[in-house]
Amino acid sequence: MNDHHPTREDLRLPDVLLALGNPIRLAAVKQIANGECICSDFVSGVSKSTMTHHWRVLREAGVIQQRPEGRVIYMSLRQDDLEARFPGLLSAIFNADHAASA
């Protein structure tokens, strides 16, 4: 596994927004925000290899952290780093009104 994670100082707002600007990745991040999980916990409708791609985008943008353990990879939100660099961003995204967002 390619395990490059950017440092907190290297987080870039456009990269983070771009990473979250995809419905599959946004849903994945919301699920991770509800508690650490492994890849296969997330049901997306796309193939395993496609999800590997999305996990990489999220990791390289600094949104999630991947921690391999045995044969699974635990994923968690980099909440502290994101909050430090972009205060209020995550909560705004998670609190967004979805009544009309189909």
Next chain:
Amino acid sequence: MNDHHPTREDLRLPDVLLALGNPIRLAAVKQIANGECICSDFVSGVSKSTMTHHWRVLREAGVIQQRPEGRVIYMSLRQDDLEARFPGLLSAIFNADHAASA
């Protein structure tokens, strides 16, 4: 001019994040947030026709409003609509720490 603007209810978070997840568009939106302006107020380094493309992406995501007047187009942020649907999102984005974001 194609002047389609989505209604408030039709705003979609992934579309908004995707629109803002581009350095040129993010910079443009920041400038518009400092006060209504016209296309040519924004200096980006890309051509006029490329900026037309970026304005369209922002308009269709519901981030900005375009109001033609004479031969110019005034652009403003759809702050109320965005705040209603995604409370705190814009301020989080505008308050982001840029100390280390090159």
Next chain:
DNA sequence: TTGATAGTACGGATAGAATCGTACAATTGT
């Protein structure tokens, strides 16, 4: 009416994103 200005529309080039299937690697259980 002629020319300058502000911007769009369109076609095309290039680059990047999303997706899949197959093949592979590492770990775990039998």
Next chain:
DNA sequence: ACAATTGTACGATTCTATCCGTACTATCAA
């Protein structure tokens, strides 16, 4: 040792984004 599980890596395909130049429209000013 073998098979099952969990995920990555790679190559191919398709779709979308970014970007440009050129041509065009509409407005305004002389």
